[in-house]
Amino acid sequence: MAKKYEALMLSMPEITSDEAKNLEMQLDKIVRAGKGTTVSFERWGKYRLAYDVNKNEYGVYFLMRFDVPKGTNLVQDLKTAFKVKFNNIVMRDMISVLDPKQPLTYQRPRSLEEAPAREEGFLKEGRSSAFFASADEREDIDVE
Numbered sequence: 001m002a003k004k005y006e007a008l009m010l011s012m013p014e015i016t017s018d019e020a021k022n023l024e025m026q027l028d029k030i031v032r033a034g035k036g037t038t039v040s041f042e043r044w045g046k047y048r049l050a051y052d053v054n055k056n057e058y059g060v061y062f063l064m065r066f067d068v069p070k071g072t073n074l075v076q077d078l079k080t081a082f083k084v085k086f087n088n089i090v091m092r093d094m095i096s097v098l099d100p101k102q103p104l105t106y107q108r109p110r111s112l113e114e115a116p117a118r119e120e121g122f123l124k125e126g127r128s129s130a131f132f133a134s135a136d137e138r139e140d141i142d143v144e
Contacts, residue, residue, distance in 0.1 A: 046111050
C-alpha cells in the first residue's frame with residue numbers, strides 16, 4: 001500500500017513558465033524512478049513573504065502531491081534533489097505525509113496575481129484629494 005505525500009515548494013519570484021515546467025518534469029521523473037506516481041502539481045502563485053528568504057520579499061509557491069510505495073527511498077531522493085539540483089530555483093521546501101482519512105481538499109489564500117490591484121478604501125472621498133493635491137492646494141484642504 002502506498003502513502004500519500006505532498007511537497008510544498010517556495011521558488012524564486014522570477015521563475016519563468018519554462019523553468020516551472022522543467023521543475024515539474026524533473027520532479028515527476030524522480031517520483032517515477034522511485035516507483036511512485038505524481039497525483040498533482042499546482043502553481044499556487046506569487047505571495048509576499050513574512051520575512052525575506054534569500055534576500056527576496058516575494059516567492060512563488062508550488063504544491064506537488066504524490067504516492068510513494070513502501071520500501072523506497074523516494075522521499076529522501078526528493079529532499080536531496082531540492083538541496084543539490086534545484087537549490088538555485090527552490091528557496092524552501094517541505095515534504096509531509098498526508099493523513100489517508102482526511103480529504104485532499106484545501107483552501108489556499110489568493111495570490112498577488114489574483115488579488116485586486118488596489119486595496120479597497122484607499123481612495124476614499126476627502127482623503128484622496130490631499131494625497132494627490134499640489135503643495136499650494138494642500139494648505140486649503142481640511143483633512144480629518
